[in-house]
Amino acid sequence: MKVLILKVEKITLMVLGSMCVLYALMIFPIVNLNMGIFSVAGLGVLFIGWGIAFGWIKKNTQKGFIKWLYFGFKGLVVGYLSLILVLVLYGGGDTVTYEEDALIILGAGLRGETVSLTLKHRLDSAIEYYEKNPKVIVVVSGGQGPGESITEAEAMKRYLVVQGVPFEQILLEKASTNTFENFVFSKKVLDQWLKPGYKVAFITNYFHLLRAQWIADKVIEGSTHKGADLDGYLGGIIYTREALAIVKWLILGK
Numbered sequence: 001m002k003v004l005i006l007k008v009e010k011i012t013l014m015v016l017g018s019m020c021v022l023y024a025l026m027i028f029p030i031v032n033l034n035m036g037i038f039s040v041a042g043l044g045v046l047f048i049g050w051g052i053a054f055g056w057i058k059k060n061t062q063k064g065f066i067k068w069l070y071f072g073f074k075g076l077v078v079g080y081l082s083l084i085l086v087l088v089l090y091g092g093g094d095t096v097t098y099e100e101d102a103l104i105i106l107g108a109g110l111r112g113e114t115v116s117l118t119l120k121h122r123l124d125s126a127i128e129y130y131e132k133n134p135k136v137i138v139v140v141s142g143g144q145g146p147g148e149s150i151t152e153a154e155a156m157k158r159y160l161v162v163q164g165v166p167f168e169q170i171l172l173e174k175a176s177t178n179t180f181e182n183f184v185f186s187k188k189v190l191d192q193w194l195k196p197g198y199k200v201a202f203i204t205n206y207f208h209l210l211r212a213q214w215i216a217d218k219v220i221e222g223s224t225h226k227g228a229d230l231d232g233y234l235g236g237i238i239y240t241r242e243a244l245a246i247v248k249w250l251i252l253g254k
Contacts, residue, residue, distance in 0.1 A: 010051050013050050013054065014048055014052075016044075017044045017049075017051060018048065020040050023040060024040045024237070037237055039240045039244060040236055040237055083243045083246060084240070087207055087210055087243065087246070093227075094224075094226045094227055096224045096225065097201075099133065100133065100200055100224060101137060101194055101198040101199050102136065102137045102194060102199070102200045102201070103126060103129055103130070103138045103139070103202070103203065104141055104183070104186045104202040104203070105122055105123065105126045105138065105139065105140050105141060105156060105202070105203045106142070106182045106204040107141050107152035107153065107156065107182065108152070109148070110155050111147065112148070112149045113148075113149045113155055115156065115159055117230075118230065118238070119152070120159075121228040121229045121230060121231075122203050122205060123156060123159050123160060125203050125226055125228035126160065126203050127164075127165065130165055136169070136201075138165060138169055138170045138171065139172075139189055140156035141153060141173040141176055141183075141185065142156065142174070142182070143174055143177050145177065151172075151174040153172040153174045154172065157170050171189050171190075171193060172189075173185045173189050179211065180215050180219075183215055183216055184219055187200075199222065200216075200222075201223065201225065201226060202216055202223060202225050203226050203227075204225070204227070204228065205227065205228045205230050206229070206230065207238050207239050209225055211245060211246055211249055212225065213225055215249075
C-alpha cells in the first residue's frame, strides 16, 4: 500500500507539472507576457522535477538540508495556494455608494492600441457605474508600457467615449506604471480639478481588489471600490501573478 501511495504522489506531481506548463503555453498568445505566465510555467517545471526526483528525495528526507528543502518547498506551495484563496474570497463585494465625485479606473495592458480583456472588463464595469452616477468625473490611469503603441489612459478614454461617456468628463493620467502610481498620480489630477473633500471610487478586477484597496487607503482616505469580472480561463495566470504582487507589496511596500 505504501508503495502504491508513493507512485500516486509521483504521478500526481508529474501530471500537475505538465498541466501548469501546457496552460502557460496556451495562455501566452492571448495575454501580454508577464510574471504570472513565468510563475505558472516555473511552478510546473518544479513539480515535474520534484516528480522525477521523487524517489531520491524520499530516501534522503532524513538528511538535514534535504529535509528542510523538502518541507520548505511544500510549505511555500501551501502558503501560496492559501494566499490565492484569500484573493478569491476577498474579491466578492463592492463598497461604492454611487455618490462619489470621482471614479478612478486602474490601467491594465494593451495590445498595440487595443485594450486587453482584463482592462475591457474594468472599463465595462466603469460604464455600469457611470450609468448610475452620470455626473461623476472619470480618471483613466495608465502609462505606456512595452508592446503598447499609446498610453493605457488614451486607449481607455477612446473606449469610454465610443460607449457614450462624455469626453469632457474624462481626465487622463498618463504617467503611472504600477498600482501605487495609479493612485498617487490620479490624486494629483483630481486635486487640480475638484474641491477638497471630494469622494473617490476606483475600479479594478476582483482579483486585484485586496492590494488595490490597501494602496488606496494609504493615498486617498475613504475611497470605495467596484470590482470587474475576469475571463475564467485567465484565472490561473492572473491570480498567480497577483499573489506574487501581494508578497512584493508586503516586503517592499510598493
